[in-house]
Amino acid sequence: MESGVVVGVDIGGTKVLAGVVDAQGRVSSTALRTTPGRRVVTAQVEDALVEAILGSAGGRPLAGVGVAAAGFVDSRGERVMFAPHLPWQGEPLRRLLEERLDCPVALDNDANCAARAEAHHGAARGATSALMITMGTGIGGAVLLDGNVLRGANGMAGEFGHMQVVPDGQACECGKKGCWEQYSSGNALVRNARALMAEQPSVLDEMSGGSPERVTGPMVTSAAEEGDLVARAAFATVGEWLGVGVANLVAALDPEVVVIGGGVSAAGDKLLDRARSALQRNLVGAAHRAVPSLVAAQLGPQAGMIGAALLVR
Amino acid sequence: MESGVVVGVDIGGTKVLAGVVDAQGRVSSTALRTTPGRRVVTAQVEDALVEAILGSAGGRPLAGVGVAAAGFVDSRGERVMFAPHLPWQGEPLRRLLEERLDCPVALDNDANCAARAEAHHGAARGATSALMITMGTGIGGAVLLDGNVLRGANGMAGEFGHMQVVPDGQACECGKKGCWEQYSSGNALVRNARALMAEQPSVLDEMSGGSPERVTGPMVTSAAEEGDLVARAAFATVGEWLGVGVANLVAALDPEVVVIGGGVSAAGDKLLDRARSALQRNLVGAAHRAVPSLVAAQLGPQAGMIGAALLVR
Numbered sequence: 001m002e003s004g005v006v007v008g009v010d011i012g013g014t015k016v017l018a019g020v021v022d023a024q025g026r027v028s029s030t031a032l033r034t035t036p037g038r039r040v041v042t043a044q045v046e047d048a049l050v051e052a053i054l055g056s057a058g059g060r061p062l063a064g065v066g067v068a069a070a071g072f073v074d075s076r077g078e079r080v081m082f083a084p085h086l087p088w089q090g091e092p093l094r095r096l097l098e099e100r101l102d103c104p105v106a107l108d109n110d111a112n113c114a115a116r117a118e119a120h121h122g123a124a125r126g127a128t129s130a131l132m133i134t135m136g137t138g139i140g141g142a143v144l145l146d147g148n149v150l151r152g153a154n155g156m157a158g159e160f161g162h163m164q165v166v167p168d169g170q171a172c173e174c175g176k177k178g179c180w181e182q183y184s185s186g187n188a189l190v191r192n193a194r195a196l197m198a199e200q201p202s203v204l205d206e207m208s209g210g211s212p213e214r215v216t217g218p219m220v221t222s223a224a225e226e227g228d229l230v231a232r233a234a235f236a237t238v239g240e241w242l243g244v245g246v247a248n249l250v251a252a253l254d255p256e257v258v259v260i261g262g263g264v265s266a267a268g269d270k271l272l273d274r275a276r277s278a279l280q281r282n283l284v285g286a287a288h289r290a291v292p293s294l295v296a297a298q299l300g301p302q303a304g305m306i307g308a309a310l311l312v313r
Numbered sequence: 314m315e316s317g318v319v320v321g322v323d324i325g326g327t328k329v330l331a332g333v334v335d336a337q338g339r340v341s342s343t344a345l346r347t348t349p350g351r352r353v354v355t356a357q358v359e360d361a362l363v364e365a366i367l368g369s370a371g372g373r374p375l376a377g378v379g380v381a382a383a384g385f386v387d388s389r390g391e392r393v394m395f396a397p398h399l400p401w402q403g404e405p406l407r408r409l410l411e412e413r414l415d416c417p418v419a420l421d422n423d424a425n426c427a428a429r430a431e432a433h434h435g436a437a438r439g440a441t442s443a444l445m446i447t448m449g450t451g452i453g454g455a456v457l458l459d460g461n462v463l464r465g466a467n468g469m470a471g472e473f474g475h476m477q478v479v480p481d482g483q484a485c486e487c488g489k490k491g492c493w494e495q496y497s498s499g500n501a502l503v504r505n506a507r508a509l510m511a512e513q514p515s516v517l518d519e520m521s522g523g524s525p526e527r528v529t530g531p532m533v534t535s536a537a538e539e540g541d542l543v544a545r546a547a548f549a550t551v552g553e554w555l556g557v558g559v560a561n562l563v564a565a566l567d568p569e570v571v572v573i574g575g576g577v578s579a580a581g582d583k584l585l586d587r588a589r590s591a592l593q594r595n596l597v598g599a600a601h602r603a604v605p606s607l608v609a610a611q612l613g614p615q616a617g618m619i620g621a622a623l624l625v626r
Contacts, residue, residue, distance in 0.1 A: 153605065157566050254467050
């Protein structure tokens with residue numbers, strides 16, 4: 001790292017965000033590209049990645065590049081095995097980018113990167129052990145021990161969203177039933193709100209032009225901020241299930257702190273207060289132990305990029 | 314460890330088992346004492362411990378003593394904070410024994426010790442990551458990373474039995490409802506068998522003298538070995554729930570191997586085959602990953618003692 005800049009890049013289903021990240025986790029110049037999507041050849045995705053990386057560096061030499069990818073990354077950090085929204089299937093992305101960029105490149109899953117960033121520069125800083133729960137469309141997560149992400153034997157640790165919480169419950173995209181993310185996620189929030197709209201009036205009626213199927217997560221967040229009862233009830237259920245699932249993970253892992261990130265966490269204490277109370281009620285031996293604090297992530301949408309940069313430091 | 318013997322001692326609700334353990338985890342002389350029980354002064358329990366330790370050493374000098382205790386041990390390994398079947402409440406057991414025995418003493422929870430023993434000398438030997446599930450009256454457990462037990466912020470990691478698997482389910486001794494150990498444990502096995510005895514004839518009728526309330530876990534194991542349909546069905550349900558709960562833990566932690574120990578595991582493949590099939594069916598992405606092997610513990614009732622001895626090596 002003696003000369004040149006370190007770039008972190010986060011590639012998701014819709015966009016590539018790259019930025020120059022310093023040793024304190026501060027982001028200076030960034031560059032954004034849209035992701036070409038799933039039905040393209042992989043070279044086009046790599047082109048978008050390279051453009052975003054070089055764009056953020058702005059002509060400065062690259063000391064190293066870290067990549068956070070929304071997909072399953074093999075346990076050695078070489079390949080994207082499968083990505084729901086991208087065309088990769090076992091592509092040796094790390095080596096391909098290293099050849100094109102002529103600098104060291106490191107690769108990890110985006111949820112792991114975000115967790116690593118929160119551990120080093122955000123809400124889990126200083127904690128010996130932490131859990132990161134990322135609430136987006138579904139639930140992603142990571143186990144942090146001494147600032148390191150637990151990868152697991154297949155590089156698949158942290159799939160908290162697919163722990164079963166209801167026997168024979170809601171069908172999940174993964175093919176199973178009753179997965180936690182069916183009860184506590186952006187999708188669950190929207191489903192709860194739609195169901196409640198059938199029963200009582202809500203500002204969501206107007207926001208969605210009278211079409212419950214047009215309701216989105218951000219609409220529910222904004223309606224809840226206005227005090228809408230339907231939106232608040234939708235958050236209460238998601239928050240309750242968040243606390244139940246966190247209590248299960250805390251029983252198993254006893255972390256110092258639990259960090260909640262992802263789009264749904266933008267609701268802040270509307271979500272977290274309910275989750276804290278459910279955690280307290282559902283955690284075994286809560287009266288005889290320190291119940292971990294449940295806090296909002298601090299780095300927002302830049303967490304993946306910042307954590308990717310940490311891979312090459 | 315240059316001279317003298319290392320003794321491991323396991324103290325449970327009914328007995329104290331001490332033994333001389335060598336560097337390969339082999340046990341030579343052992344000594345057994347009954348535990349005075351909960352309604353005695355703590356000094357009597359310590360007397361029983363010291364007697365068992367000195368009895369197993371048989372006059373040889375002590376190089377060190379490791380203690381496995383059935384209770385919550387603080388995260389520094391100094392005190393037994395609470396033990397359901399013993400009188401300790403925050404007793405500084407490690408220091409007290411060190412003063413009486415005049416040798417280094419180390420202390421940990423019994424489930425952690427058993428897991429450590431399986432990691433070093435038993436079924437999890439050589440695994441980078443493993444889970445240990447101990448099925449006795451309830452479910453105990455441990456997370457093993459690089460042969461070390463994850464202790465957690467309160468020293469309470471591994472309380473797998475109190476992860477909720479059924480919302481508003483069976484009441485649990487812990488005060489909550491729907492805990493995993495209510496569906497997959499020695500207690501669950503016996504409850505299942507009793508319920509089925511009301512519906513169809515079983516060799517358990519004779520074994521229990523016609524009184525379902527006299528049925529015990531070992532009776533159900535032995536009836537299942539004889540091919541009794543009630544006993545087999547009781548095991549099938551426990552095995553199914555074992556697989557469901559293991560699938561949840563594997564989604565979160567992605568270990569290389571899962572070791573099943575404790576009294577119920579004596580049933581071997583009668584239990585484990587069903588659990589393996591349920592794990593395969595309930596694990597997210599099972600088709601795209603190495604599903605961890607689910608194996609029986611190898612060290613039996615001596616695991617706690619052997620793992621306790623490892624504490625001082």
